[in-house]
Amino acid sequence: MSPGGPDRSEPEGGVRQALSGLTTRGRSFLAAGVAAGVCAYVLGQPDLLRVGLLLAVLPLVCVAVLYRTRYRVSSTRRLSPSRVPAMSEARVRLLVENVSRLPTGLLMLQDRVPYVLGPRPRFVLDRVEPGGHREVAYRVRSDLRGRYPLGPLQLQLADPFGMCELTRSFATSDVLTVVPRTEHLPAVRLGGEASGYGDSGYRALALAGEDDVIPRGYRYGDDLRRVHWRSTAKYGELMVRREEQPHRARCTVLLDTRRIAFHGAGPDSPFEWAVTGAASVALHMLERGYATRLLTDTGSCVPGPEGAAGSGGNGGFGGSGADSSETAGLLLDALAVVDHSDGAALSPAHEVLRGGNEGLVVAFLGELDEEQATVVGRMRQRTGGAVAFVLDGRDDGERTHTPLRLLREAGWTVLLVRPGDQLADLWRQADRSASPNGTGARR
Incomplete structure (x- = not known):
């Protein structure tokens, strides 16, 4: 719903603005009336003067009626849902209400919609009685995540005679949040679970x-x-x-957003795969009862230092008890707008992780050189377990090139992501029971 309740029409200019809304028919009637009045004065024909006055007054009356009506129409917009996964549809309902004592004429509605959501919807309402309302609906869909404004609604008023058309815009708009798609992940045992509890188990x-x-x-x-x-x-x-209060297991989802680490763009690009993976893992760990946060290479965290719902003392981790859904919303909202960073190093994220025992870390990384692989390797020292999904476009089929080898030697469970790989399949390979030494190598 539009914030603040119904959106009332507001004045847009004075009488001159209203007169500019005369259609070709209205201008023709006005010109014909003026011409008839001049001819009646020159020829001394009072009957012709009456006809001229009728022709001239009719469009002016239509302008006056519409000018008054434009202040007496309100609208409300409802989104269902307001947060939708990419490639899914959301329904938008528009409620237009006539709050005046007079019926409206022909109403033409057009809602402003970004091109990525589809064409601009247009509707025609014949007549709305005094105190009556009309409801119309349309659907929007985006293949790209992000935050997209809907509105403001444009309303075109027309009189029954077609003499005048006035276009006005309502003041408020809404935002549709398109979040990354998420995949259902199987329950596996990963390193770092022993430091707390997961699987939604609350131990007394x-x-x-x-x-x-x-x-x-x-x-x-x-x-x-x-x-x-x-x-x-x-x-x-x-x-x-x-x-x-029992100690809860923690999970940090690290997302590499460096522009130099990923190639390509669009819904099927490696970076979008990493964003989808981060969202899926974050929600999966929240469902298992983990206190979860999102960390990027720039060092920014979601939830922030105050945690979800403003609860302090959790070091930026969210998802305790009843606020798990709120934490999930914060994480998805952040991932909906996350973009490439211009940085070239992962050291800001390392500075955040070196502050204490971080429990489990699941990282989605792009291309790594030896220097950055060494930085990521040092992150393992302050964690109870570490799993890395590496999307490396330089991979030539060899599983032991230097950056991956450095990560494995540091104790990371490394899974190399190739085009077409499914996250659920890779997640099963990260199961520590399938890798006795906890350094899971890719098949």
């Missing part, structure tokens, strides 16, 4: 002794079995035991 940690209990006030929904009666008697109000 044993409490300390009775003397170490830190009580807090009772909140609606608390389990009555947690009531601490000694503190309740002491403070005179219902108190419950404060349970220690």
